[in-house]
Amino acid sequence: MAIETAADYTLAELMTVQASREIKDGEVIFVGIGLPNLACNLARATHAPNLVLIYESGAVGAVPDRVPPSIGDPALVTGSLMVCGMSDVFQLILQNGKIQVGFLGGAQLDRYGNINTTVVGPYKAPKVRLPGSGGACEIAIHAQRVLIVMKLSKRTFLEKVDYITSPGTRPRGAERGGVAVPGRGPTKVITDMGILEPDAKTGELVLTAIYPGVTVDKVRENIGWPLAVAEPLGGVDLPSAAEIRLLREKLDPQRLHIK
Amino acid sequence: MSGKLLSMKEAVARFVHDGDTAVIEGFTHLICFAAGHEIIRQGRKGLTLARLTPDLIYDQMIAAGCAKKLIFSWAGNPGIGSLHAFRRAVEAQPPRLEIEEYSHFGMVARMAAGAANLPFWPMRNYTGADIPSSNPLIKTVACPYTGEKLATVPGLRPDVTIIHAQRADASGNTQIWGLMGVQKEAAFASKRVIVAVEEIVDEAVIRSDPNRTLIPGFQVDAVVHEPWGAHPSYAQGYYDRDNDFYVKWDGIARDEASLASYLNEFVHGVKDRAEYMAKNAALAGRLKAKPSVCAGVDYGY
Numbered sequence: 194m195a196i197e198t199a200a201d202y203t204l205a206e207l208m209t210v211q212a213s214r215e216i217k218d219g220e221v222i223f224v225g226i227g228l229p230n231l232a233c234n235l236a237r238a239t240h241a242p243n244l245v246l247i248y249e250s251g252a253v254g255a256v257p258d259r260v261p262p263s264i265g266d267p268a269l270v271t272g273s274l275m276v277c278g279m280s281d282v283f284q285l286i287l288q289n290g291k292i293q294v295g296f297l298g299g300a301q302l303d304r305y306g307n308i309n310t311t312v313v314g315p316y317k318a319p320k321v322r323l324p325g326s327g328g329a330c331e332i333a334i335h336a337q338r339v340l341i342v343m344k345l346s347k348r349t350f351l352e353k354v355d356y357i358t359s360p361g362t363r364p365r366g367a368e369r370g371g372v373a374v375p376g377r378g379p380t381k382v383i384t385d386m387g388i389l390e391p392d393a394k395t396g397e398l399v400l401t402a403i404y405p406g407v408t409v410d411k412v413r414e415n416i417g418w419p420l421a422v423a424e425p426l427g428g429v430d431l432p433s434a435a436e437i438r439l440l441r442e443k444l445d446p447q448r449l450h451i452k
Numbered sequence: 453m454s455g456k457l458l459s460m461k462e463a464v465a466r467f468v469h470d471g472d473t474a475v476i477e478g479f480t481h482l483i484c485f486a487a488g489h490e491i492i493r494q495g496r497k498g499l500t501l502a503r504l505t506p507d508l509i510y511d512q513m514i515a516a517g518c519a520k521k522l523i524f525s526w527a528g529n530p531g532i533g534s535l536h537a538f539r540r541a542v543e544a545q546p547p548r549l550e551i552e553e554y555s556h557f558g559m560v561a562r563m564a565a566g567a568a569n570l571p572f573w574p575m576r577n578y579t580g581a582d583i584p585s586s587n588p589l590i591k592t593v594a595c596p597y598t599g600e601k602l603a604t605v606p607g608l609r610p611d612v613t614i615i616h617a618q619r620a621d622a623s624g625n626t627q628i629w630g631l632m633g634v635q636k637e638a639a640f641a642s643k644r645v646i647v648a649v650e651e652i653v654d655e656a657v658i659r660s661d662p663n664r665t666l667i668p669g670f671q672v673d674a675v676v677h678e679p680w681g682a683h684p685s686y687a688q689g690y691y692d693r694d695n696d697f698y699v700k701w702d703g704i705a706r707d708e709a710s711l712a713s714y715l716n717e718f719v720h721g722v723k724d725r726a727e728y729m730a731k732n733a734a735l736a737g738r739l740k741a742k743p744s745v746c747a748g749v750d751y752g753y
Contacts, residue, residue, distance in 0.1 A: 226531055249556060250479050250631045262695045263530035265480020267688050270630045271744050278632045279479060279504075280564050283557040288576055307580075311553075316586045322542045324528030324535075326555035327505075330581050357582045364580025374579050449531075 199437040204385040205344070205451045206440055207404055209235065210432040212296075212342045212383045221245045222294045223287065223332055224255075226264050228342045229296030231440070231450045234260060238439055247286060249328040251277050260444055283328070287335045290375055295336025297329055297379075298343050301354040304397050304418040306341065306361025306379035308333065309354035316356060326358050333359035338380040345384040345415040352418045362396030386412050388429070392421070402427040456675045457622050460648065460724060463674040464490045467644045471520075472611040473500040475642065476509060478685060479633030480530065480693065484616035484648050485509050486681035486725040492516040493719060502610060504559045504634065508684065508701050511535040512719070514549060515711050521550035523608070525559040532698055536705035553587055558605045563634045565607030566641025574602040613642035615667065616682045618689060619651040620658075624672025627664040630688030639667045648678040650690050662751075680729050683739070691739040 202210075212232035216222060218241040224233045234257065237244050246255045250265040254274025261269055270276055277285075286292065299308035300323050310329055314320030333339055343349060357364055362378050379398075382389040387403040400412055401423040413420050445451050458466070468474060468491055476484050488509040491499075495518075501510050502523035507530075513519055515537035527538050541549035554562065557577055565573035574593060584590040584603070593604050615635050620626040626647050628635060639645050647667065652675070658665060684694035684701075705711045722728045729735065 250481070251633070252631065262698075263480050263693070265530070265631055265633075265693075267481070267630065267686055267692060267741075270688055276629075276631060278636060279556065279560050279634050280637060283560050284575075287557070311582075316582075318545060319543050322527075322534075322539050324526050325524070325553055326581075326583060327526035328556040330555040330583060331557040331577050333581075334577060334579060356586075357580065360580030375576070 197434040198431045199434045202432050202437050203451070204404060206437060207429075207432055208342065208344070208383055208385040209440060209451060210436050211388065211429055212340060213239065213436070215340055215381060215383065216241050216244060216294060219243045220293045221247060221291055223247050223249065223292045223296065223328075223336060224264070225296045225298065225329075227298065228450055229298065230264075231260060231444055232342065233296070234444055235436065235439060238444070239436060245274070247282070247292065249279065249282055251279055251282055253277065253286070260450070262449065283331060287331055290335065290337070292332070292336045293338070295332035295339050295376075297332060297339055297341050297359055299329070299359070301349055301351050302341065302343060302382070303351055303354045303361070305363040306382065306391060306398055307354050307357045307364055308341065308359040308361065309356045311356045311358045313355055329359045333361070333378065334374050334376055336376045338377050341379050341382040343382065343384060345386050345412065347415055347417050350416045350418075362391045386415065397421065399423050400426065402429050404429060405431065456624050456672065457652070458674045458676055460486055460490045460676045460678055460681075463646045463676050464494055467646055467673055468496055468612050470496055471498040473502060473609075475502045475610040475613040475638050477503055477613060477633055477635050477638040478616055478682070479504060479631055481631040481633065481685065482616040482628065482635070482682050482687055483507055483509055483685035484614050484678075484681055485683060485685060486648060486678045486728075487614040487646065488513055489719045489725075489728070491518055492715065502608060504556055505530070506535060506538060508535070508698065511537045511701075511705055512715065514538055514541055515705070515708075516715055516719070519549060521552065523552045523554075525554045525556045529698060529702060532702050536702075537711060540708070552589065553583065554590070554605060555583060558583075558590065560634055560637070562605045562608040563637035563641050565605070566609045567637040570607055572604040572606050574604050576602060578603045608641055610638065610642040612644040612646065613638045614646045614648065615639055616648045616678075616687070617666070618649065618687055619653045620647050620649045620672070620675050621653055621655045621669070622675060623655065623669035624667070624675045625655065625658045625665055625669040626667040626672065627658060627661070628666045629664060632666060636666045639671055645672045646674045646676060647672050648676040648681045650679050650681070650687050652677045660751075678725050680735070681725050683732075683735060686739075689741055691736075691741055694735070694739055
């Protein structure tokens, strides 16, 4: 049976749907705040009911009945499979290689998928002081694959980031894995205009899929490095009516996450 | 009775000193705002404040001038944005607050080392990140068995740690359920420990469910009965997180004057948590938890 395609959707909704579709049923996922949270809960409500959502706060197999405004929300505890201390989360689960997918976002991202969530400007004389790593650095290092969800903009997609909080494919020009780095690093960057993936040889992010109605020029206008485009350039499947309805009516009715 | 039962005022007066390294832990859950407010009221100065997520409580203590230094791993208002008092202090030139920054794993490892009475903790982390270059305390060590290069962080030994919990007995045997953050490690790492609880219960209640105990009484110096002491954070099974207040704080803290008037009204303007709750009369109705009681287990043999 054909799936009914949504009649209208925004690019931010399309981005969330794309992120959710990257998740396979049954995977063990380290969930972050904001759009990743929404994408994971959308996946759980649609094609991936057996996801194991793990929050750094210690909730394992969480089944929140509201979209948690913080990663330490009480709704993550009620009905979850396990609640453990954060020492267990980072050591027994993350460092021990149990996380299949980690989600990251950030204030700045460079052409190698290095992410800055620490500071704009010099570390010791910040122009804007951002929150810092949280668990992002170790997620980037340990998750088997890292999905990055960020809106495209020339202010955030930069040739070079001011600070590497979470290492990408070529941190500081070095090969990933100079010291045992178990994860594969960023495998996809899901934006509101298209999807970038690292080139297998160079590690540089390349445009591999573009959303309907968006041009390559438009993507390039919003990116701070000379962007390479895959041949052939792919597209994406449109959101289904059910996905958009879930996002609007159930998961984010107040538009807290999709702005 | 062990003589550990104190008011928050007495506990802070006795166990929190100027210049201390102080930890008020709790990851989103069970953050003891009542203790932070009392520390502000008593005018403590020169504190090194450590915690994974400084949260609103350290933003308030930084604004109130209690802190000399902050040790942390994520300084934001969860899901909202910035901690504005923190930002003003670190963005100032020269900065008004010293910082020592890790990732969450790094902070967890510092607490774990302190709690285990070890000088450092090894971890596979920080490869390719700039965090070690802005914090020279993050070092590396070669594994003596395999030669593998591992990142290390130094153990943290706070002078005082304050933990909020659902319940404890008068000796300080403390039970927590829901998110446990690093409370256990922080308490065991610390020279002095204050526990604030929603309920004081009989020792028999603790003994009926010993797996629920996170911190044994011998590790605890003071027990404070402080209902709603975690608001606007939350206590699972007692009250929900006040997400509206976290949103409101963004507006309050953006401006130094409005932040100061908040502190004047809700911290300096009340003598304790009971008065704070009386001032926020609608809270209990809005945030009281709906029950979700567990089935319990059989400890028989």
